[in-house]
Amino acid sequence: MKKTIISLVTVAVAALLINGCVTTTGPETTTAPDKTSQAGPQSQTVGIAAGGFQEFCEDGWEVGDTVKFSFTSTKPVVFNVHYHDAKHQKHYPIKDLLVDDFSGNFSVQNKFVHCGLWQNNSDSFVKLTYEIGVEKE
Numbered sequence: 001m002k003k004t005i006i007s008l009v010t011v012a013v014a015a016l017l018i019n020g021c022v023t024t025t026g027p028e029t030t031t032a033p034d035k036t037s038q039a040g041p042q043s044q045t046v047g048i049a050a051g052g053f054q055e056f057c058e059d060g061w062e063v064g065d066t067v068k069f070s071f072t073s074t075k076p077v078v079f080n081v082h083y084h085d086a087k088h089q090k091h092y093p094i095k096d097l098l099v100d101d102f103s104g105n106f107s108v109q110n111k112f113v114h115c116g117l118w119q120n121n122s123d124s125f126v127k128l129t130y131e132i133g134v135e136k137e
Contacts, residue, residue, distance in 0.1 A: 041068075041131045041132060041133035042131065042132050042133075043129070043130065043131040043132075044129070044130060045127065045128070045129040046127075046128050046130075047125055047126070047127055047128070048073075048077070048118060048120040048125070048126045048127075048128055049120065049125060050120060050122060050123050050124050050125060051120065051121070051123075052119075052120050053117060053118060053119045053120065054117070054118045054128060054130075055115050055116065055117045055118075056115065056116045056130075056132060057113050057114070057115040057116075058113065058114055058115075058132075059113045061108045061114060061134060062108060062111075062136070062137065063108055063109065063110060063111065063137075064107065064108065064137030065107070065108045065134050065135065065136055065137055066105055066106070066107050066108075066134070066135040066137075067081075067105060067106055067107075067108060067114070067132065067133070067134050068103070068104070068105040068131075068132070068133045068134075068135075069081065069094070069102065069103075069104060069105070069116055069130065069131075069132055070102060070103040070104075070130065070131050071101075071102055071118070071128060071129060071130035071131065072100065072101050072128075072129050073100045073101075073118070073126050073127065073128045073129075074100070074126050074127045074128075075100060075120070075122050075124070075126045076098050076099055076100045076122075077098070077099070077100070077118045077119060077120050077121075077126060077128065078096050078097070078098050078117075078118070078119040078121060079094070079096070079097050079098075079099060079102055079116070079117070079118050079119075080092055080094055080095055080096045080097070080116075080117050081093045081094040081106060081114060081115065081116050081117075082114070082115055082117065083110070083112040083113060083114045083115065084112065084113075085110075085112060086112075093106040093109070093114070094106055116130070116132065118130070
């Protein structure tokens with residue numbers, strides 16, 4: 001039983017690494033931003049493997065908050081901001097954009113967890129630097 005669990009964990013970690021959910025670019029490593037600090041913008045530089053993605057989700061935004069996303073990447077990435085409603089349908093305050101430089105915002109309209117997603121559809125590694133700020137209503 002113990003061997004089976006260890007094998008499953010090993011396979012899961014390998015799948016995450018292969019799919020680009022965890023990437024390393026030398027001294028930079030993908031980690032979750034500190035969610036306890038909402039006072040100022042959150043920024044991070046990450047690497048996204050070919051065919052991989054980076055996602056930032058936030059459950060602390062409230063209706064009426066204005067959220068600003070800005071980023072640059074070494075190659076164009078598909079970017080969106082989305083949430084899943086109570087019926088598990090996906091909605092897009094910012095719909096799929098293929099860009100390597102972006103600055104924009106949206107107003108939170110509901111209580112659902114919102115996520116920013118960057119998808120690397122290229123055949124090579126991409127370096128992404130993003131910043132997320134929120135203005136409370």
